[in-house]
Amino acid sequence: MKNHVKNIVVTSIIGMFFLVMFLMCVLHKPIDISTSERRQLAQFPTLTWAEIVDGKNIDEFEDYTLDQFPLRDTFRSIKAWVQFNIFHQKDNNDIYVVDGTVSKLEYPLDESMVDYAMNHWKAIYDKHLANTDAKVYYSVVPDKNYFIAEENGYPAMDYEAMIAQLNSGIDYMTYINIMDCLEIGDYYTTDSHWSQDKILDVADRLASAMGVRDKLSFEFTQKQLSPFYGVYHGQSALALKPDTITYLTNHVIEEATVFNFETQKNTPVYHLEKFSGNDPYDVFLSGAAAYLVIENPNAVEERELIVFRDSFGSSLTPLLIEGYSKITLLDTRYIMSQMLGSVVDFSTVDDVLFIYSTAIINNSTALR
Amino acid sequence: MLFSSISFLYYFLPIVLILYFAVPFKFKNFVLLIASLFFYFYGEPIYTLLMLATTVSSYIHGLLIDRFRDTKWSKVFLVSSVVTSLLVLGFFKYTDFFITNINVITRAEIPLLKIALPIGISFYTFQTLSYTIDVYRGEAQVQKSFVRLATYVALFPQLIAGPIVRYTTVEAELKERTHSFSNFAVGFNRFILGLGKKVLLANTLGELCEIFRASNEKSFVFYWVYALAFCLHVYFDFSGYSDMAIGLGRVFGFHFLENFNYPFISKSVAEFWRRWHMSLGTWFRDYVYIPLGGNRVSKLKWFRNTLVVWFLTGFWHGADWTFIVWGLYFALFLLLEKFFLGKLLAKIPRVLSHIYVLFVIAISFVIFNANGMGQAISDIGGMLGLQQIPFFNSETLYYLRSYGVVLVLGIVGATPLVKRAVEKFRTIKAGDWILTVGEPVVQIALIVVITAYLVDGSFNPFLYFRF
Numbered sequence: 001m002k003n004h005v006k007n008i009v010v011t012s013i014i015g016m017f018f019l020v021m022f023l024m025c026v027l028h029k030p031i032d033i034s035t036s037e038r039r040q041l042a043q044f045p046t047l048t049w050a051e052i053v054d055g056k057n058i059d060e061f062e063d064y065t066l067d068q069f070p071l072r073d074t075f076r077s078i079k080a081w082v083q084f085n086i087f088h089q090k091d092n093n094d095i096y097v098v099d100g101t102v103s104k105l106e107y108p109l110d111e112s113m114v115d116y117a118m119n120h121w122k123a124i125y126d127k128h129l130a131n132t133d134a135k136v137y138y139s140v141v142p143d144k145n146y147f148i149a150e151e152n153g154y155p156a157m158d159y160e161a162m163i164a165q166l167n168s169g170i171d172y173m174t175y176i177n178i179m180d181c182l183e184i185g186d187y188y189t190t191d192s193h194w195s196q197d198k199i200l201d202v203a204d205r206l207a208s209a210m211g212v213r214d215k216l217s218f219e220f221t222q223k224q225l226s227p228f229y230g231v232y233h234g235q236s237a238l239a240l241k242p243d244t245i246t247y248l249t250n251h252v253i254e255e256a257t258v259f260n261f262e263t264q265k266n267t268p269v270y271h272l273e274k275f276s277g278n279d280p281y282d283v284f285l286s287g288a289a290a291y292l293v294i295e296n297p298n299a300v301e302e303r304e305l306i307v308f309r310d311s312f313g314s315s316l317t318p319l320l321i322e323g324y325s326k327i328t329l330l331d332t333r334y335i336m337s338q339m340l341g342s343v344v345d346f347s348t349v350d351d352v353l354f355i356y357s358t359a360i361i362n363n364s365t366a367l368r
Numbered sequence: 369m370l371f372s373s374i375s376f377l378y379y380f381l382p383i384v385l386i387l388y389f390a391v392p393f394k395f396k397n398f399v400l401l402i403a404s405l406f407f408y409f410y411g412e413p414i415y416t417l418l419m420l421a422t423t424v425s426s427y428i429h430g431l432l433i434d435r436f437r438d439t440k441w442s443k444v445f446l447v448s449s450v451v452t453s454l455l456v457l458g459f460f461k462y463t464d465f466f467i468t469n470i471n472v473i474t475r476a477e478i479p480l481l482k483i484a485l486p487i488g489i490s491f492y493t494f495q496t497l498s499y500t501i502d503v504y505r506g507e508a509q510v511q512k513s514f515v516r517l518a519t520y521v522a523l524f525p526q527l528i529a530g531p532i533v534r535y536t537t538v539e540a541e542l543k544e545r546t547h548s549f550s551n552f553a554v555g556f557n558r559f560i561l562g563l564g565k566k567v568l569l570a571n572t573l574g575e576l577c578e579i580f581r582a583s584n585e586k587s588f589v590f591y592w593v594y595a596l597a598f599c600l601h602v603y604f605d606f607s608g609y610s611d612m613a614i615g616l617g618r619v620f621g622f623h624f625l626e627n628f629n630y631p632f633i634s635k636s637v638a639e640f641w642r643r644w645h646m647s648l649g650t651w652f653r654d655y656v657y658i659p660l661g662g663n664r665v666s667k668l669k670w671f672r673n674t675l676v677v678w679f680l681t682g683f684w685h686g687a688d689w690t691f692i693v694w695g696l697y698f699a700l701f702l703l704l705e706k707f708f709l710g711k712l713l714a715k716i717p718r719v720l721s722h723i724y725v726l727f728v729i730a731i732s733f734v735i736f737n738a739n740g741m742g743q744a745i746s747d748i749g750g751m752l753g754l755q756q757i758p759f760f761n762s763e764t765l766y767y768l769r770s771y772g773v774v775l776v777l778g779i780v781g782a783t784p785l786v787k788r789a790v791e792k793f794r795t796i797k798a799g800d801w802i803l804t805v806g807e808p809v810v811q812i813a814l815i816v817v818i819t820a821y822l823v824d825g826s827f828n829p830f831l832y833f834r835f
Contacts, residue, residue: 003550004549006804006807007549007552007554008549010549010552010556013808014553014556014808017812018377018378018381018382021378022382025374025379026379052413053413053414054413058413062373065378066822066823069819069823075816075820075824076823076824078816078817080824082817082821087777088773089770089774108585150762153765153766153769155762155763
């Protein structure tokens, strides 16, 4: 009798659970974008007989059921919690947390990727810079793993080997070491990037090496934007305290203009409207862009800088504006390097800085 | 369609359950058949026709075998049925294997056909073979209802990854079966348990195996961690699928036979194979080994019979030399055990017998999972310390720490310890009460966590789909 009652109860509960979940799935209103993962979500496929038979529609429907699952972020949080607290796994989808700081495993060092990056830069140098008077520098921004991975038992790439490989393969640029200027506290806890207010010593090191240190006042007003949920916040699916974006400004920065050649629009150095967008870090120079030109009407002399960069350059470059009348920012992930000669005048440039993060160098096929 | 997918759990299954339990009994097989065909079509749109054609062939052959019973034509139709089924299986599964080997031996350049392997073809072919053979032997009555036979062949709980359900096992239940709260509750309990084994353990261990395979920093210990992880991965993957199949079958009123019985606690390789993929082992025993004479023949013929069965067992798992070597590897140990090792194993301490079995099994699954014999030899070399690699390194330490709990859970879960503890706990009055009340709570919690893993994860293939 007891078992019979139990079976009725179990049947009722299980049956109800699956029925409710079914109704929730069917009645769930599709969402376009996942703000936590910063990506577009799959939509219900347009069914055609040909695409059903070749399996394409079925794959699309599978993606749809995963992406549009009701309470998806809650379920992702449950998974992350179980993975860390029940199974005691050290990472969840390569994301790990050390003392409240989130990072993503970047491991191991891929020498072929480093070679690819070097070849890419050499091609740019040979084609556009070899026959100019420009002084060319390069620098490497360590990702967060450099500071926290190895000492906390996480696999870490051999950063010294990467730098050694770069230094031995690049003899046409001057290396500016900024690694010793940084520590883990200089980075956001929920994002991969550094915090602009913590990298004044980096700007100082670079400016000194490029000979413009005396042009920089390093007098800024701090302004803050919060809450800032960085890229790892959504990826980790954990309940983490948000960061605050602190940006540094002064009249030179505020009076500088930024022209985006893709959109053909002028934007401010700090594009505050972007803070409410998918990636709040886009407040710095409006985020990812292939080709930007910053004009500084307050420059004390005509001096031009070209920065080949990734997203770390977006928050760094404003700190260098005082030293130059014109700064061109190029991101060859979004523009073919072979095309640069037709849109950028390299003949008048004084300084060129290649600055990339270790994460990009170790996955350099994105450079085109 | 995967059992461990959102589309199955929260779209397909609820709809099928509602339809199945809403219609009168006489339509239930029809609902199951349509659902099963859709289930197969979802994963293999074109090959659904192949499965139907195989079913039609078996149906007609069964009728003909029965119609001409006690005449020579009965045997002719049996042979025709077996040849037809094996030709279809051979064509879709083994053609490129034979072409490749012919090309290697003769240096010919015959182009490969590159035919996609129909999912579950090895399973449903063996099921249809068991039907016609059993009808011929008089062990099963011919099925005159095409819907019932097609329901048996296509029945989605066991269609694509087994267990290999014999026709005789479900013959009576295809005609008449009971549906009860007990079947539903017990069936779902088993289904959710199997789903948990698959999603939480097998998939996680599979990730570790992939990490090992991609690693450039292997160590001696990492090789052994990989071997352990893969043994547990394949066990929880396949036994999890069997649990799900058995559980779902029970929900619909079918009683499938068990397919696994804690194989890793075996004290000999022979015992291991009595506990591992039992439906395949008994299939080869009843339809190949015994018809060849079994062990009631001369030693030489018995030796031949053993080699034939294990060659075929390996070849059934895949059209690659690694699988053939894997099968013959077991034949070697089974013969050794029969000749002298078995007596030795009976005398030595049990712990040594277990170590022997686990060592043999670990090596076997490393061969099983290798991408070619070159990799198999390389992996075994790594396990035996024959590679120029460190004994231990930081990467090994990291993954041991990261997957340590899952490995321990896997080891414990592969033994009957938990089952015995629960049974013992149930003998206490308070324990029985706690288990009775706690069971549905645990089930819901488990399905929520499984759903969370499915929603978040992408690593979800079933290993036995390729067979």
